[in-house]
Every structure is written in structure tokens, then in C-alpha cells.
Amino acid sequence: MPPRMPIESGVPDPFQYMHPTLARNYGAWKYHERPRPGVLCHTGDSGDKVWTVRAGTQRQMDVYTIRNLCDIADNFADGYVRFTIRSNIEFMVTDETKVKPLVDKLTAEGFPVGGTGPSVTMISHTQGWLHCDIPGTDASGVVKSLMDELHEEFINENMPNRVHMTTSCCQINCGGQGDIAINIQHTKPPKINHNLVANVCERPTVVARCPVAAIRPALVNGKPSLEVDEKKCICCGACFPPCPPMQINDPEHSKIAIWVGGNQSNARSKPTFHKLVAAGIPNNPPRWPEAAAIVKNILRVYKEDAKDWERIGDWVERIGWPRFFELTELPFTKYHIDNWRGARNSLNASAHIRF
Amino acid sequence: MPPRMPIESGVPDPFQYMHPTLARNYGAWKYHERPRPGVLCHTGDSGDKVWTVRAGTQRQMDVYTIRNLCDIADNFADGYVRFTIRSNIEFMVTDETKVKPLVDKLTAEGFPVGGTGPSVTMISHTQGWLHCDIPGTDASGVVKSLMDELHEEFINENMPNRVHMTTSCCQINCGGQGDIAINIQHTKPPKINHNLVANVCERPTVVARCPVAAIRPALVNGKPSLEVDEKKCICCGACFPPCPPMQINDPEHSKIAIWVGGNQSNARSKPTFHKLVAAGIPNNPPRWPEAAAIVKNILRVYKEDAKDWERIGDWVERIGWPRFFELTELPFTKYHIDNWRGARNSLNASAHIRF
Amino acid sequence: MGKPMHNTPMLDQLESGPWPSFVTGIKRLATDEGKPYQGMMVDLLGQLEHSYETKKGYWKGGTVGVIGYGGGVIPRFSEVAKNYPESKEFHTLRIMPPPGMHYDTKLLRDFCDVWERHGSGLIALHGQSGDIMLQGTTTDNIQPCFDELNEMGFDMGGAGPAVRTGMSCVGAARCEQSCANEQKVLRMLVNTYIDDMHRPALPYKFKFKVSGCPNDCMNSITRADMAVIGTWRDDMKVDQTEVKAFVAEKGRKYVIDSVVSRCPTNALSLNDDDSLEVDNKSCVRCMHCINVMTKALSPGDDKGVTILMGGKRTLKIGDLMGTVIVPFMKLDTEDDYEKLNEIAGNTIDFFAENALEHERTGEMIERIGLVNFIEGIGIEVDPNMISQPRQSSYVRMDDWDEEAQKWQDRKAA
């Protein structure tokens, strides 16, 4: 039998799987309301209304969990669902009376209903030790630990504005920019296993990939290997994927860093990158209590101090970084001051000071 | 006779020359008003009032002009004056009835009274052909030409906010940042007079000074000289002061460029640098009509379109650069887009677009 | 009886707490008597616990694929297979979902069934690039599994130096802010350049993301090489009755402080009669006021899209934002879509020819300058591309006059 050649069908047509009310009102929605946390109600130009119930998932789901969600959709929500970019699942119903039973059922089955409006929604999520070849931590574990602690903030809408958090299990950062980002930060140069370099690494590639040109070819014990200028090395880990013997991950020295103020939406200010606020945090499975404490503390202060519609970044812009560090009691260090040559843009070139 | 050694007296004490009412109320002023263009009235905590009459000068004054101003001060203003950073002269009087005669006298003597509040005040001013060793144009002439044309805007307060303009007669830019800056812009690499290089230039110094490393030592006709890589050269003119045989000034190719939106004050936004809006403008003495026309046009549009208290930069931030180019009918070119590696900060990284 | 479980005291701690637990899910699979994946999942848990204990990962890459395609599978081989032999291969298949991630339950059940037969039973919905990630199978199972999914109408997503799986927001399907037909844009772009997805030959990855409005729920500006974002060109729609109702409900002070003062360009003014004045020429379509007063305000009727290019995350020169390349284009007719397609095609071609190995579009633009890039893809300069003109006089502008003329000619045309 000749091999089966793929049908290059590409991205499938979504309409075949879309809730019929969504398909019918496609491009003709008028406004929305949030009758309660976790529930949206969209009204179409046609007068049609659709209620969406949003619930959290663990993203990496076993088939039983998925089938359970399908059962719920079949019984309570016309048999359709969609997923959000943050791995929340959404059930659409056209009959308002179905909302409460659906919410109750999801809650009973352990799927928290929430994540809408000014809540802390699901943390976006990368692979970690479960699957990636270069992770410094386990994204799924960090997220599970944090979401357990933030459950109340997920199922309520008590924040000043949406909180979009992210995780990344290495400095490549597959997780996105976040209001708060919890990311691996290496603090020591890679340790080289010189025996393996010759066989496993494309040496010119890895030399070229180092952003600060800290790697040079070298003969070690008579074998062709690599050498790292530890003074130059910024511990970014870029050398590790193309050259696994350049071990950057370290149980002790791969730390967690926390960044705040990333904002991808264009609402108010232009999109902004998140900024370093805390580092040197132990990478401490299975519950990462030190990282969780800092995140919760930042959220608490934000919740107390920010005004309606201020994202974390907007809030800090208003109150200023000095006050952010004061309120959160996080230490400010020389590492917060950017030091590359173009960093001038991050300096305060004004008499704008808050007291 | 032994040589007289200097008394290193430094900066003199100003109180000995200060109007007594200013000295008496030093540090204790309450508020000010502007009873008419060119006139300020400051009220002290003591209840003292002082009227200041501001008039334009040509900055580079002959002793007769200065003595004339002294006569006016003696006759109308208690014998005291001060100068502003923009070479305007200020007369202080404590008696309101003296204001009008003083204004009339100054006007009669050809010193325009104005430059206060939302007016176009005197353009700050550099040396040019009158004295500097590296000028591409004559600052005094440019300023005289422009101020003649802007006279009405100096003696009235019809602008949305203060207009602070500057000139610079080479790309070193001794003139400051300006709401509008009228500056020399070289467009061709320096022409080297190889016969003179060996004698006149510190060759290593000039090689080091080039910001893009375009200069290298070379033997020309057997003599040690310099060579410019014309592909790299950005025509900045930095090589000319230390090496006059590298002639950067060119009657044809040294052009005028106009920049807008420089703002040194911290009011509202942080201080900002001015930005290129027009270049390739002929350096055309004695009246520089092309440059003057562009400046006047920008001011006209600003005056028509800006809101109260918007400096030129604030105004453009509100309406956007596309609209600035639309309203002024100035061409937008690839040269407006910055091209150094850190230029990313000047790109529009958002969906913020105005229509 | 199935394979016995390893001791997993650390992972066990992740079973408690109110958030759904991936550990519980994996354990369910590991105790799923008689299922092909049971042993694999037992050892997976073992290896994962080992990672938790030692704080290190134990997967390495390799080469695994399906016939006809050069990418889409993320191969994983265990470095500790001696202790955890059954999960020694644990490859992931990336499958492209319907745009907007809409599913009926039949489809989801079908996915489960296929993956129960050929894989681990563990599915991630979805990966950060939007793929359905079928996580964990052996080299042998890849081909039959993919064949079944492909028969169901699904196709492999991107991996390696290739066009990648794209994402689009729920948009027109359920959002009043939508200014674009997100799914159509996404499908057209990815499906036109599907060859560059399935046979990776670009210098590096290339991602499309589509958001229906500047709220950018797909994070396209920071995470896509080519971001397409819906917007509008005419005046926003203002329902003054709803405005007044909003002011009445919230109070003037609240409206001034939360809406008017927060407009980034001071384009809003509250009139003394509680109606709202909008300076549409200064409005930058940031969405803030529309978000807050969604019943009173909405996007205009003359809709289209903005295109930004060059966004990416950290590797090599730090995070880069996408920047505006096409400030506005209509997407009404098929010709309009064709034009969009061409822009994408020109960009991919230019990228293929000019980027260095392992260099993203954003890094390339940074290296060669925006002007060279847009000239290369046949786009003309526009002041919307910049937040401000150059501030440094250090530039050579010999042919200013010619360049100025180009602009004049365009304006006259």
C-alpha cells in the first residue's frame, strides 16, 4: 500500500462547530453585560441574546475531563463550547434560565466559574518539566499552585480591571507579556559537559546564537569544545537549546523572577512590556510558596490602591514606581535599572517626581 | 611691573545690581498676572507689586544701543534692568502709571514690547558667520529675518501657549531644543584638503571623534592624510572643528532643517526632544525666505488648531503626526523614520491610529 | 492489574485545592486499566516527580514526523528512560483548531477517541500558539493518529522554522467590538501559506495573529510576526441617550475621572448637559471609552484592519513589539483580501531571503531598519508607522528632494 499522503486542509472552517446563535448573529452583536462573575450576556442587533458561562480548566486535560465537559455541554448548553486564549472553557446558552443550573453543575464538578471582567483569570501556561526539553521549572505546577491561591479572585470580579498573568519556564518566554509574569531567571552561566560538545553541538551555530558573544570554540582536554566568558555571560540560556551540554538549568541557581505591567491591549496607553520587580525567588516545587506570596501581595496592593479600569501597568504609571516598591515592600536594587546602551529610555529624564 | 594676577571672584553677587523691590521680596512672591502683552505684574506676599516690561533686542548690541536702553531705564524704570535667557530685556517698575510711558518709549525706540505668555518670544541665538569658526549659516541673520516676520506674534499673545524657538548654525547645535528649531543640516561628506591635513589635524583625535568610524588615516599623494568612507559618513560635521581641512560646510549642500516639538519644561509631559519635520531647505541669505515660510506656516497651523496651553509638541501628540503633515502640507519621507538600531522606540508599536 | 504507580509525594500535593488538577487527570489515565496509555502515564508521572525532586527536566528532542510534512510533531525522548521506560517516547502532535476555538461536543469526543487509541489520553486545549496539543505518543503511533485526525478534517500545525499556527479572537462570532471577519482573515492567511508551514524552510518561525479590535485579545502586537487588527476609520457611534444614562448612573465625577481623563489623546469632553463630545480626528481608537460605556459608544461603520509586524518574545535581543506597517486597509471585497494576502506573501518572501538564520522578522527589521524592510515588501512610508519623527540630526539626506517629491506625487494621485 502506498503511504497515505496528507490532505492539506489547513485551518478548518469554524462555522461547522459554532453555536448556531453565534453563527446566526456573526458580525452583528450590539453590546454585552456581565450579569454575574463568570457570565457574559451578549445582545445582537437582531435582539438575540446569548449567555456565556466561563469556567477554568487545567488546560492539559485527560480525556475523561474533556468528556465530562462535553456531557455538561450536552446537558446544559446545546452541545457547543469554545475555549479562550487562556484555556478557559465557555458554554453558550440562549435561555437565561439555563445559566444558573450550568454554573452550579460546573462548580459542583470542580470547574470554577469566573475569569470574566475585572477578575484574575487563568494564568497563561507553558510546558515545563512535563514536556519541554529546556525548562527550568514546571509551568503547570506553578499555575495550579497559584490558581488554587487565587481561586476567590477568579470567581469574583473584585479587581480594578482584568488581571492577565503569564508563566514561562525558561528565559525564552513562550508565555506572553503579563500584568504579572512569573518567569524562570537563570543566575549562573551554563556548565559545560565538555565530553558531549563535540558530538551534540553545532558549534558555529551556538557561538552565533549567544547575544553577547560570550562563547568561543576551545580545545578542552584535547577535544574540540566551547568556552564561556563568564564575565560577559548574561545567563540567558539561548545556548542551551542548540547545545544541551551547555547546561543552564540549575536546581539552585535557576530562580524565579516576577515582572509586572505588561499590557498587550491598546486600551488607553500603547501596549507595554512588563518590568522586573522581584528576582532571586526560589524555584520551589511543588507549591512555589515564595513566588505565590509575592504575587498575592502585589495583587492585594493593586486591589486596594488602583482605580476602576486601571490595569496594573496603568496603576503603577499613576502612582509611580517608587510608591509601587513602597506599597509592596519589595526591595529596589541596581538590577531594576536597565544597563544596556539603549537603556536611556528607561531613565527618568525629567523633574517628574512623586512624593 | 609684575603681571597683574586675576582676582578669582567668580560669579558676582546679584543683589548689588537687583531692583530693590525684587531684592526686598526675594523668595516671597505670591502670584502674577499679565495685564497686557509684554507686561507682567507680580504681587508679593508683602503686598508689593512690580510690573515688568519685556522688550526684544538684537542680542549682539553695539554700545549705543545698550546706552540707549540704559537711558530708558534711568528715565522710566528706576535704573535697573535684567535680561532673559532669550536676550530679551526686562524693566521693572513699581508704579503702574509708569508702564504705559515705558512701553511707548521702548516701542518708539524700536524695541518691540512682548514675548510674554502665549506669544512667540525671541529666538535663541548662536554665533554664525559673525564669530564662530565652523558655522554653516549666520544665526543672527536668520533670527533677524524671522523675528521681522514674526513681529506681530511677539507683541501679541495669540498663540495657544509659549513658543520657544531656537537656531543653530551647525550640527553641534549650541542652540537649545525648541518648539521649532531652525538648524543647519549638512548633506554631503566633508571635502578634504589633503595638503593641509598633515600640518593642521591631530589625526588620531579626528579619527576617534567620528561617530560612525568613517574616517581612516591614509597616504594621499605620498603625504599622510585622511580618507572618509562616504557610504558610512552621516555628514555630522564632528570632524570639522578638530580638523578644519575636512571642510563640511558647503554653500550648496549645507541645508537648513526644521525640527518641532522640543520642550524643556516638565509641564504636563516630561521634557521632549524636537523632531525632524522638514529638510533640504536652501540656506539662503540674507533673508532665508524658504525657511521663514515653513516656520510661519507651522505657526499658523498651530495657532489655528491647538488648544489653550498646548505647546507645539503637546498639540502634535494630540492630533498625531499624520495630521501634522497633512495640515502643514509638509512632505513625509523615509528620512523622518529614525534608522539607528535603538530606533524601535520611535516606531508606532500599537494599534493607536487616528483617522 | 496494570503497572504499579511510582511514589509521587510532591505531585500528590498538587491534587488538593480548588483549581482543576492536571495531576489528578494524569493519575486517572495512569490508573486506567487496560488502556494502551496506562503504562506510559505511570512512568510519565514517575519522571515528572523525579523532575520535581531534582528541579531538572529530562526530555530531549529528536526527529519524528509524518509522511509529506516536515514539521508539526514535537519529539520528546526521555533521558531517564532507564527508570521510566514506558514514557521513553512522549511526542506531541500540534493540530490546528477552528479559528475562535469553537467545538461541538461530537468533535471533542472524536478527538478524545482518536487520542485514546493512539496517544496518552492527555490533550492541551490549547497551546500558547493556539494548537490543539495532543501530548504524548510514540513514534510508531504518530502516523496512524495523524491520518485519522486528517480524515476528520484537521491538519497539522506549525513547528520549526516555518509559518506557525495562527490565532484569532472570538470576535465577530460573539463580540460587539469586532471590526473584522477574524476567522476569514486567519484562514486565508494560514491556508495560503500552508506550504511554508508544512515544509519548514524559512529562516525562523513566522506567526499570524488576528484580533477583531484594538483590545487585541489575541496579544497579536507582542506575539505575532504579522498582526492583523480590526479598526474603523469614520467617527465612532455615540448614543447620547445612553451616555446621559451612564452619567446619571455613575455621576459626573466618575465619568470625568474614569473616561474623559483617561483618553490618551484628550479626545473626549463632557458637555455641561452630560452629553459627550468626541474629537474623532484625535481619537486613536484605543477602545477605552467604548469598553467602559459599551452601550453608549461603539466603533464606526467604515471598518477595516491595521497590520503590524515584528512582534515576538525574548530570545536573543529581548521582547519586541510589532510596529505598524499598514495603518488601515479595507477588507470588504475579495480583492481587498487578495491584497492582504499579497502583503503577507511579500513579507514571507522578503523574510525568507533577507533574515539571518534563527532571526525573526522583528529582529530583521531592527537590524536593517524599517525603511529597508517596507521598501522590500513594496509598502510606502507613512507617518502612522512612527510614534514620532527622528530626533537625531545624524543622518544623510542627500536626496531629500526626490523623497519629498514622492510624497507630493502620492498626495496628488
Added chain:
Amino acid sequence: MGKPMHNTPMLDQLESGPWPSFVTGIKRLATDEGKPYQGMMVDLLGQLEHSYETKKGYWKGGTVGVIGYGGGVIPRFSEVAKNYPESKEFHTLRIMPPPGMHYDTKLLRDFCDVWERHGSGLIALHGQSGDIMLQGTTTDNIQPCFDELNEMGFDMGGAGPAVRTGMSCVGAARCEQSCANEQKVLRMLVNTYIDDMHRPALPYKFKFKVSGCPNDCMNSITRADMAVIGTWRDDMKVDQTEVKAFVAEKGRKYVIDSVVSRCPTNALSLNDDDSLEVDNKSCVRCMHCINVMTKALSPGDDKGVTILMGGKRTLKIGDLMGTVIVPFMKLDTEDDYEKLNEIAGNTIDFFAENALEHERTGEMIERIGLVNFIEGIGIEVDPNMISQPRQSSYVRMDDWDEEAQKWQDRKAA
């Protein structure tokens, strides 16, 4: 009869028009029968006309000075002295004025008299760095001229790689916004480091500028290596009666749009009763609202200064802004002033030792990084120094814990 005038048709055109004409002034000197400068000014006009015709400058530098000092004279020798012999030397003396540029007429007349005897009769009030510029004299006349001025109590300004003449705004002498004793700060700084002005031995120039408030009428942030700017730390003063009067006069809409919405940090809110609420913790002391409502609002009582360093104009790496080095310090006691003096001294020392030749402080800071600079001058990190913390994770932070401890210790102290 004096020397005949050259033909100056181009310059003549600059005699018309309403603005005072420098050409008319120079002509007056050139026709000043019997004055020592007459011939010089005739030829000066000739050379200047030649420049206007040919669009080129004809001065070159050289070395001229006064006994005891290494700088302060800008020597100018004509390259076209053959045609304009009497202005073949045309040096400028830079003399430091009283801070705030206050004069009585006697003093000005004295300057005129000295310059009539020893120079060209042409005086620029003032140079862009604030000097009284006595423009145009011969090498021989420099010393006697300076001697007379020095006897009058005036001293030479800066030139070359030296501390330069400084500037301070009119400030406390006639401005309600002043938060500092500008003239005292300026005199102290310049006079303490006067040796570095008069005997140029720094890597490059070093400028002090002082503004009494953040309106920065001296442009200190963009034009000084060390900018000292008055500000306040407590709450701004609000006279609610005047606020209400202002609202009554201008209307609510105007006040909202011109004051409230323009506050850069949304620190203002107009109450429903037309009083103004100020969030002083968020206020950045930008001055805008105070400028607009000068009767109603004013700086607080707890005054002091902010210090910024590194501002300069274009040469070599493009314009640089000064950046915050000391967010706030009091200047009440003599000890406070001494502290300010020390900061300046440490900075000049560090600059002298660490800057490259012809490198300004701003360029040095850019090259070595802000942190190395502040450590070098003995200042500790402060979040007010930055507009935002780092955005790139590419940094080595091994000793985070130690650095964090330093902050904790400072906070505890």
C-alpha cells in the same frame, strides 16, 4: 575721515523690518569717527558680507588668553585678513554675569566704556551659556580689558574642557513658583569649582544650570551636565475659593479639559461643588495646573531640589537628557548646601577620572551605565531614577540577595 565702508548690499537688507537690527548696530560702530574700533568694524562688515555672498565662514581659532587663566577667551583670526585687515583678530571675552542677569545702568555703562576702549563696541547679552560676550578685540587688548573688568568685580567665564559658566533663572527674585534660592546654588557651585573653570583640565566641558521649579526656564535638563531644579515634597497649596472663582470664570468644561484632563498622572479631580481634589501622592510636580491656576494653586512649603545629570546637545551621540540622580534634597542649612557641593565635587572628580577625552557626563553615563556612575559618586539607587524598571531579562543577577538586603537596611535605617 574714517575708513570707508565696504559695499554690503546683502547685509543692508537686514536693516529693514521691525526687529532691532544687529547690522544697524555694527554700522553705527563702523561709522563711529575716531573710535579705536571703527576700522575693525568696517572690515568686520566686509568679511560678514563676504560670508553672506559665499555662504561660508572665515574665522579660525588659535590661542589667546589672560595671565593666570587657561581659558575664557574665544580667539578668532580671519582667513581673509588680506581683504579685511583690521578685523584680522576678533576675539571674544566671556564674562560671567550676576545670576539672574540683573544689572543697574551704571554697571552696564561701565561695561560699555571698557569695551569702547579695549574692544569692538559689540556686546552680546548673553551667550547661550549665559556669558556676557564681549565680541571682537585684538590679542593685545585682551589683558588690559580683562584687568579692568576684573577690577569691577567680574570674572572670566568658561571655555574649553572646563567647568563652564552657569545659569540660573530669575526665580526667587521675581517668581512665585520658585522653590529654591537659585542664585545661591549657582554661585556656590561655580565658585567652589572655579579652579576647574579657569584652568581647563577636565575631559570635556561641564555645565551647571539652576531652575527654581520644574518649569525649568533655564532648560537645565537638556542643557546641563548638572541641573539643579527646585521642587517641593509636601502637598501643593490649594485655595479653594480661588479655584471656584476660576471655575466660575472659565466654565467647568474648560477647567476639565484644560486642567484636569491634562494632568499627566490623573492626580486631579473636579468635585461636583467645583472644588479641586488633588492626589498629592500621584502628582509629579509637573507645574501644569499651578501654571494655569496660579492664584489658586501653588507649590507646597517643604521645598528642596531635584538633581539631574548628563544633559547635552547633539555632538557625537545625539542629544541627551539629564536624568534624575538625586530625587530630592533639602537646601535649608549650610550643611545642606555643603552636601550639594560635595555631590558636585564627587561628580566632577569621577568625570575627570573616568570620562574619555571629549566625552560629556551624559555620554559617559550612557557608556558605563547609570549604576556604575552613581556608585562612583557615592549615591544609592532609587526608583525615582527610572521611568520604569528593566524590561529585558538578559542580565546577570547573582547577588540579588545582597542587593535586596542593602535596600532593606536603608529602609530600616
